[in-house]
Amino acid sequence: MPDRPSRPGGRSNRVLTAIYTAVGELVGQRADKISFPVIAERAGVNPTTLYRRWADVNALLEDVAVAALTRDGESVPDTGSLERDLTEWANIIARDINRPERARYLRAMVAARVDLVANCAITDARREQAAEMVRRANERGEKTPTVAQILDHIVAPLYYTVVFALPLDDDHAGRLVRDVLAMAR
Amino acid sequence: MPDRPSRPGGRSNRVLTAIYTAVGELVGQRADKISFPVIAERAGVNPTTLYRRWADVNALLEDVAVAALTRDGESVPDTGSLERDLTEWANIIARDINRPERARYLRAMVAARVDLVANCAITDARREQAAEMVRRANERGEKTPTVAQILDHIVAPLYYTVVFALPLDDDHAGRLVRDVLAMAR
Structure with a gap:
């Protein structure tokens, strides 16, 4: 075309x-x-603090986004059912990234990306969390979607909605979970 | 928490x-x-050209993104099957937005968003296209996912991947279509 x-x-x-x-x-x-x-200058710190800690501004922007989006010791829900785990997890993500400050950091991070990134800390963190829930569900003998499907169909739509500054409704996360569970086999 | x-x-x-x-x-x-x-100044045009045409810079950024992402007269695939229509459509979107220039416009557009937007021209255009394919499939008596599901599970993951500068593999669009068709009822 x-x-x-x-x-x-x-x-x-x-x-x-x-x-x-x-x-x-x-x-x-x-x-x-x-x-x-x-x-x-704006942060009121010595520039060497920055040079020591980060390779470049993009690395700092990445850390800003990750810091804004994940918390130390954030634990992955473990309720005994994949549906409840995913629902709780998706709602935590939705609430977190939908705060104005976090949404702004997120847009800052993507705006700074020019070339393809080999690793995205956010995607990596979400993939690990999803893998943990799927592994536990498999051990319980539950049918599960794949980790890739959880990233494509729960994580991606939530981040897309927030990054594009579209409104997230209360049941959006829940709907995504129900949708992805229809793919379980 | x-x-x-x-x-x-x-x-x-x-x-x-x-x-x-x-x-x-x-x-x-x-x-x-x-x-x-x-x-x-950079474009070598008279500023009045801009003031006449756009309410503000955000409106211009939005048009830049839309112009980069959609084409006049772009027609929605009409192959006689929803699966083929969606596959063709998803692949067109993936190829289009994955070009470096279009990806850059897209990031520019989202970076400029601060407050929630009432309407996103891109989402609106994709929603209309999806609705047309679903309507035709319903007329043929096919089971279909909802238009919202097509936006959440095909459009959102493609845009998420590109905006986050993650690599899109060749079969990504096809996988998303197969996933969303598992939700058809």
Whole structure:
């Protein structure tokens, strides 16, 4: 399916293309302006604190997001049923990431990504948590969806909704869990 | 589940909190720096062109994303089976948004969002397309998932993967379609 050809009204299209390209370039540049010295000054800390701890600004942004999204010692629900575990877990995620501050950190993190990332700390953490719940359910002899399905059909829609600043309704997490359990085999 | 209490090592925590807060503030500020005059200068157009066409920079960013993600006259697949329609459609979306330029526009759009949006042009467009395919499948007497399920389980995971700069594998779209069809009733 080719890109659409230029049409009558080509000048207007050229102007639009110039504007859109400018926006894309400016957005790409913005990430560079958040530098260690700028952050250090605003935070009132010595820049060496930042250089010692993080390889670059992206690594710091990643940590900001992870810090905002996960907590030390956060335990994975263990209720004795995968449906209840997933429901509790999905609701915890939804409540957490839907707070304005956490949503802002999350958008900051993705906005700073330009190239594909080999590992996303958030996805990795959620994958481990999902694997733990699935493993326990399998030990109990329950049918389960795969870990990949839990990431695609519970984690992804929740993060998508929050990152796109769309409203999350109260039962959204519960619906996603019921949907993914329909894939269990 | 309360936020974790301050622990021994509280000074280190305070420093981290100051740094994370600074990053959050800087990210919030960045959106302001993309102004109409700055865009106009870079695009080589008269600023009035921008003021006439868009209410504000966010509206322009939104249009940039929509322009990058949808095409005039893009038609919804109509193959005679919902499974084939969804597979073709999901693969078109995946290929489109996975191009580096389109992924960048998409991140630019979400990065500019601060408050909840009442309408997201992308979600709205995808919802309409999904509704058309479901309507035709219902007319043929096929069992179908709901339009909301198609958004949650096909659209959201594809956009999540691209916005988070995670790799999309070739069969990702196909897997999502097979998963969502397991919910058909």
